[in-house]
Amino acid sequence: MAEFFQQAASWGFHGAAFLLCVTGVFLSLLSFTGSWLVAGAAALLTVVRADGEPGWVLTGVLLGLCVAIEVVDAVAGSLGITRRGGSRAAGWAALGGGFVGMFAGGLIPVPLLGSVIGMCAGSFAAAFWVERRRLEREAAGAAGDHDARAAHIATGAVWARLAVMLIKTLAALGMAVVLGYRVWTT
16 A cells, blocks of 8 residues: 555656646746746655665756857847947836737637737837937937837847747756656666
8 A cells, every 4th residue: 555655656746846847848838937947846756755866966967058049038138238339228118018018818719829929029029118218318309210219229139039048948848858868767
């Protein structure tokens, strides 16, 4: 009877780790950093498995990757805007607008795609608004095509958001595959 409960617990913990990995990849598709959940699954399995696999070394490597992904997220967002001549304020506005747009886009009846469309629209709109106001202030009433310049900068914010989302998703998926392979083969 004790062996049955050990086997059931093992299946339960492996199932929980699998759900953490799937949830992590799904959250990455929504531009959240889901790789932390994959690293958490590695830590969970290391603690509960009798053989100690996948091990603290792999868990540490996955945690290091999570930190690297966060750094890439912070740098890429601002680079997408500043490389096109935008301000830091536009970067923060694009980040906030992206999150608001992601949740608003969730109302579109197409799962996941609505959230991505909302995130892009929110990032663009917020960055555009901030940059247009900044450009008008700097020009002090002088004539100029502030809309086109602000749109150019805001487009950089959208491309940066999409690139970061792709990086996060691929990283979380890759981490989950490595973890699954390590657990499956030991």
